[in-house]
Amino acid sequence: MKAKILTTAFSLLLLNSPLALADCSDEQTWCETKCEVKHLGDDAAVTGCKSKCVAARAACSTKVGAETAWEATKDAADNTKSFFKGLTE
Template sequence: MRLLALLTFLTFTTTSYADCAFDQDVCEASCKLRFITNDAEKAGCISRCVAERTLCSAKIGAGKAKEFGEEALEESKSFIEGFTADQAKDLGKKAWENTKLFIGGMIDKPKDESTD
């Protein structure tokens, strides 16, 4: 009976555990003890535990994705700030010249050295 009271207390405390798997284990153990004689209620309770774990994992994943996105944004800002408009213009001109040379090389036929 003390174990049931402890598990129930742990399940319903407002303290949030960082480990979603541990929370699920505690929840399932509580379900098994509360509904020891009713398999249908036990299965429903365990399903709720699985859903809570899914939600817990999703929240943690979303938090990590947000952190990663913020870091990537900061890195992009510093790259863009270091890349001036003049540099972009020069880079564009060079790319255009190289493209014209490439296309010219594809179109122009090589001169036959024997006809010279």
């Protein structure tokens, strides 16, 4: 039963994450564009700035994944409770 809950949670995570990850991607693109404008002509500064954008993207993706997994786990737990309620009544 526990494996089924985890499988359901993981499936929901995979279904919901592309939409949220698109936001992280857009934020990274915007960040990198600002770096190029802010440090125009200084390639080293642009590279350093873009490194911060990559780190922010990783943090964003991790946060989104954790939030999605939490929601999926809660939904799976609620569904399991409902299943047993129906089974035992």
